[in-house]
Amino acid sequence: MEKMSRRDLLKMSMVGASALALGSINSNADTIKSNEVKFDEEYDVVIIGTGFAGSMAALQALKRGLKVALIEKMGRAGGNSVINVGNMAVPNNAFQKAEGIKDSKELFIADCLKDGVNLNHVDLLSVIYDRANEAFEYLKSTVGVEFVPKCISASGHSIKRAVQVKVASGSGYIQPMHKMIEANPNAIIKKRTKFDEFVMEGDRVVGIKCRENYKFDSSLASDDLENTGGDVKYIKAKNGVILAAGGFSSDKWFRAQQVPYLKTNIETVSQPGATAGALLAAMDVGANPLLLSWIQLNPYTNPTEKGFGTSAVFTNHCSNDYGLSINPKTGKRFMNEHAGRKIKCDAIFKVMAEGANNDNYPVNICDQAAVDLNNPLYTSKGVESGSIKKFNTLEELAKAYNIPVEPFLKTVSDFNGYVKAEKDPEFGKPLKQADVHGIDVSKPPFYASLSTPKILYCMGGIQINEKAQVISRKTQKPIAGLYAAGEVTGGIQGGGRLGTMSMSDCMVFGMIAGENI
Amino acid sequence: MEKMSRRDLLKMSMVGASALALGSINSNADTIKSNEVKFDEEYDVVIIGTGFAGSMAALQALKRGLKVALIEKMGRAGGNSVINVGNMAVPNNAFQKAEGIKDSKELFIADCLKDGVNLNHVDLLSVIYDRANEAFEYLKSTVGVEFVPKCISASGHSIKRAVQVKVASGSGYIQPMHKMIEANPNAIIKKRTKFDEFVMEGDRVVGIKCRENYKFDSSLASDDLENTGGDVKYIKAKNGVILAAGGFSSDKWFRAQQVPYLKTNIETVSQPGATAGALLAAMDVGANPLLLSWIQLNPYTNPTEKGFGTSAVFTNHCSNDYGLSINPKTGKRFMNEHAGRKIKCDAIFKVMAEGANNDNYPVNICDQAAVDLNNPLYTSKGVESGSIKKFNTLEELAKAYNIPVEPFLKTVSDFNGYVKAEKDPEFGKPLKQADVHGIDVSKPPFYASLSTPKILYCMGGIQINEKAQVISRKTQKPIAGLYAAGEVTGGIQGGGRLGTMSMSDCMVFGMIAGENI
Known part of the structure; x- marks a missing residue:
């Protein structure tokens, strides 16, 4: 490398100073x-x-x-x-x-x-x-x-x-x-x-x-x-x-x-x-x-709301932890609701794609007991804002979301059987935790909310x-x-x-x- | 921002120059x-x-x-x-x-x-x-x-x-x-x-x-x-x-x-x-x-060779394109041999994990016709170096790699059926390309080589x-x-x-x- 003169050094520092003074964003x-x-x-x-x-x-x-x-x-x-x-x-x-x-x-x-x-x-x-x-x-x-x-x-x-x-x-x-x-x-x-x-x-x-x-x-x-x-x-x-x-x-x-x-x-x-x-x-x-x-x-986020919204924490903890997530086209489950986020997002995107406008959003459901097992604020905020719906029967719930009733009721009944047996043969959801309990069909009301992936982290x-x-x-x-x-x-x-x-x-x-x- | 004096500027340029002269790697x-x-x-x-x-x-x-x-x-x-x-x-x-x-x-x-x-x-x-x-x-x-x-x-x-x-x-x-x-x-x-x-x-x-x-x-x-x-x-x-x-x-x-x-x-x-x-x-x-x-x-690379080796191109084009890949523990196929590289590597890692030392390497096989459909150099180099083995019967091949013979022969026969039907019901390998032809069991010799993932790109x-x-x-x-x-x-x-x-x-x-x- 060639040595630089004092003059060179001064010239160089001037360039640096003027770039700073401009305050512009340099690419380098x-x-x-x-x-x-x-x-x-x-x-x-x-x-x-x-x-x-x-x-x-x-x-x-x-x-x-x-x-x-x-x-x-x-x-x-x-x-x-x-x-x-x-x-x-x-x-x-x-x-x-x-x-x-x-x-x-x-x-x-x-x-x-x-x-x-x-x-x-x-x-x-x-x-x-x-x-x-x-x-x-x-x-x-x-x-x-x-x-x-x-x-x-x-x-x-x-x-x-x-x-x-x-x-x-x-x-x-x-x-x-x-x-x-x-x-x-x-x-x-x-x-x-x-x-x-x-x-x-x-x-x-x-x-x-x-x-x-x-x-x-x-x-x-x-x-x-x-x-x-x-x-x-x-x-x-x-x-x-x-x-x-x-x-x-x-x-x-x-x-x-x-x-x-x-x-x-x-x-x-x-x-x-x-x-x-x-x-x-x-x-x-x-x-x-x-x-x-x-x-x-x-x-967990809701396509009918902006941003994080009021139903995501319900869908996460009340429905996905204790209840189940349903493909409204089929009335069936489509994933391990307790899997990691990436696995669940990939599964939800597939379900959504069954809709004409990528809008076949999963319906996440649970019963009153699941709500009671969680912080009451998880559900009350969404019910108030309308992002979480409340139903007296599972039939009403199915009707509200255009879910075929018979397959849906069979899905719920099957899932309750899995909970009892502590084994989910379809998607491997872990069901051995003490308060995992399925949907108690005899104890209304029932809750539901839509979900779609949004950028989180x-x-x-x-x-x-x-x-x-x-x-x-x-x-x-x-x-x-x-x-x-x-x-x-x-x-x-x-x-x-x-x-x-x-x-x-x-x-x-x-x-x-x-x-x- | 405060203005700097000429003296400041000169001092600053000196620091820059001495850092350059040292030639050391700066973290910034x-x-x-x-x-x-x-x-x-x-x-x-x-x-x-x-x-x-x-x-x-x-x-x-x-x-x-x-x-x-x-x-x-x-x-x-x-x-x-x-x-x-x-x-x-x-x-x-x-x-x-x-x-x-x-x-x-x-x-x-x-x-x-x-x-x-x-x-x-x-x-x-x-x-x-x-x-x-x-x-x-x-x-x-x-x-x-x-x-x-x-x-x-x-x-x-x-x-x-x-x-x-x-x-x-x-x-x-x-x-x-x-x-x-x-x-x-x-x-x-x-x-x-x-x-x-x-x-x-x-x-x-x-x-x-x-x-x-x-x-x-x-x-x-x-x-x-x-x-x-x-x-x-x-x-x-x-x-x-x-x-x-x-x-x-x-x-x-x-x-x-x-x-x-x-x-x-x-x-x-x-x-x-x-x-x-x-x-x-x-x-x-x-x-x-x-x-x-x-x-x-x-x-496609071979665990018995260093680096890219001599058999990878055989495994890729002769075996995986035209033949099949076998799990030696079961004698069965385990992937779409024509899938992308990530999908195949993931599948191979799973098969390898069945070995005590992560060493249950897949065996990639094909017949003479598959070799002939490719550049002859793809196979001759590996046969010469010993990374590709040549057998007169499929039974000999199975024995050499400790593959259970009956399930293996059934796998080959099933695969030949898929080729004929132009449909792979197990792994969805595309079989409609004109010269995909399975293993012609009546026309020896047969070729085989091991594979394991190595960092490529x-x-x-x-x-x-x-x-x-x-x-x-x-x-x-x-x-x-x-x-x-x-x-x-x-x-x-x-x-x-x-x-x-x-x-x-x-x-x-x-x-x-x-x-x-």
Whole structure:
């Protein structure tokens, strides 16, 4: 390599400076250097994102006496976490033990690998198994999250190992967590503040470039690309930055490059701010993207509602856990209602395709007893909004959905026989759990709701290690000063996660990031 | 943002310069700027890689009178292409037409989407359909590649649409292509030259940093990371750079992060130089990585041989196309032998798992007529090396592989019945092609070979558009001066490509890159 003159060096730095001043988005991945900028503020820890992972990380960092800033792009904090159902897989939790259910790491990992199509990073799953109960106990005892005192089942898990929050919403966690954060003088939550890029000192992340007074514009094709609003600020992060920015389910361009069939008419349950910008910024500093083409769909959502809606949690827990799902063309079941999400979505798409306009939606049913076994809010909200229908007889139910009555009644009767025999010879639904009970035809009312897959969760994201450090795709080692947790990471749960596992992932690796940074 | 003084700017440029001088691998993705370096050489077009895609791109650029340098890391040119079997899917080729086989874009795309699990970028598949025959005619008429004058079937295609090279090896293309390149005074092939990074002018790729006199060291855990040998050179590319560097099948670290179960005991058929370095360099200038976690395995390779070996092409074309594949534990078939590769690998892994050491390998059989329907080299090489065995009776064959004789003979007889009826009720193997004929038990000898999946092809890579321009993940637009073709690109063929499609992809997009740059 030829040596450069002082003049060359100066010329080169001018180009760099003018590119920065323009503030335009470059196609290449050059980073901002700490000696190019003057920091406006300084904290020990800067956390991007205010959902489960970011909030948990903040609480752990605050416990250590660190000064923490949480950066939130949107006008309200909590991201997708506040529209989450609020259930969390916790192997070996107290309720599970009290109910005499024996869990094991082998079983937990085997369950996860099944819907993860064997693409999971098992060493990280193992960390979730080891530490989920600690996170749960902390949330319960220290944060004051209120749980229903029982262990529940969730899709894909071969035994009951999840806990559920009383208010049947992720806000049941986020509200007390944020209250605790806001009460701490060392913490600040900066809303309407858009994270743009990392600031580097050599190979170390030492801060961020962000924009305050940012107004996210969901009318733009890409807010990340087109929205130039807000006031640029540089924030120093003495210990480092924790990226907990969530997934990219609402990023129409980026998701459609990874999964082209998600281009057009498939809805998402995510909030509109779930774009790929933060993930791309991490890739610019060398983060290794894993499994970006694995985007999980939610098999429970209702085609007659927008977004997550009011019936999905009923369909998941009341109907699919305890009742059954029916193909309205045939009156028959068509899947193991307790299978993992990917398996169920694939089965539902096939059933839908029997309709002239891809609209032969499955009908998910259960009886009153199944409703009573769950949080009453799971059903009452949908009945109120009309997304869940209530019937006095199964015949009426069949008629309302154009289901052929005789085959349908035979299906219900057969299924009740399977429950009694504790064996589903048709689809292998696990029926040995004590309160799985079929449809008690003598005890009306009966409930029903339609379902169709909607985009739920980005399995892919950046690679982390057991300490929640972000791994460089180039050095194969941690990137100094950069941690990540939650949906922005990838690989842990492979190609598909089981129900209630996102929260375990967010809480455990958020906790670890906050402990280690 | 605060303004910086001249002194600040100078200080900043010094940091950049010293980092460059060290030549170490940074975890972050900063690029080299053209005004930081002095170019040692200058061409119109620089092409990274000398396999099918790079060679085809070179020929097209040379046709336009451009000065071209091809950069090859290894001591021999041709990459994985020279160890390829040499078959190419060419919709609407002359042989297909002469045989009265009607092809259509709809059928071609439907075939590809099936093994691609619907993740294909259909607009790019459409380009392959439109232009493969033009590439084939050019190779035949202008380059002088010699083809067997018939259309052949290949796994996953519902009709015959592939052509085969006479010498039964990709070298049948590479040798005449390189001869033509080397005869052109405007071209140079630089072997033992390692591409390291792109040189940028603003957002435009204007050259490369490389190292001459490089000795690839396959004994290193990661040659890209650890091998610091060679002499640094900067090469200017006036029109731009075409990346045709192939896949990362031999990159043990990178592939195992994307697909953790490929960590340990699964072999690859790729040459040892197939590492991720060039892909990572493209990601540093903003390329969008697609489908990196989709790594295709070859279902035909032999567990008793190293690498691709001598029997895989027999198993693929003689046995699986015309004969059948047997589970030696049961003597029965276990899959549609004409399904796509992913479906077959999954089926083979299940059969293998019936062995105590995961070693219940399928036995692939056919008769003499099937051998005669194919290039004789497909079988003679393996018979010579011992990877394919020859038997006078089916009973002898069964005995040699510990297959239960009676069930095996019944399987053969059943299969012959399916062939006659042109319908496979067990696995749906398409049996309407004229020369599918089962096993003629009256006409010995019979042939057999074992199979096990080995890593074959990286479906994932960087995104390109219909002009072979590399797309920026940040601007969603082409990166100026950067083109790509072949296995280093991703998305075109989704999660799994059909047999003979890699060459079509390489040749068509190599041609387009050379035309457009």
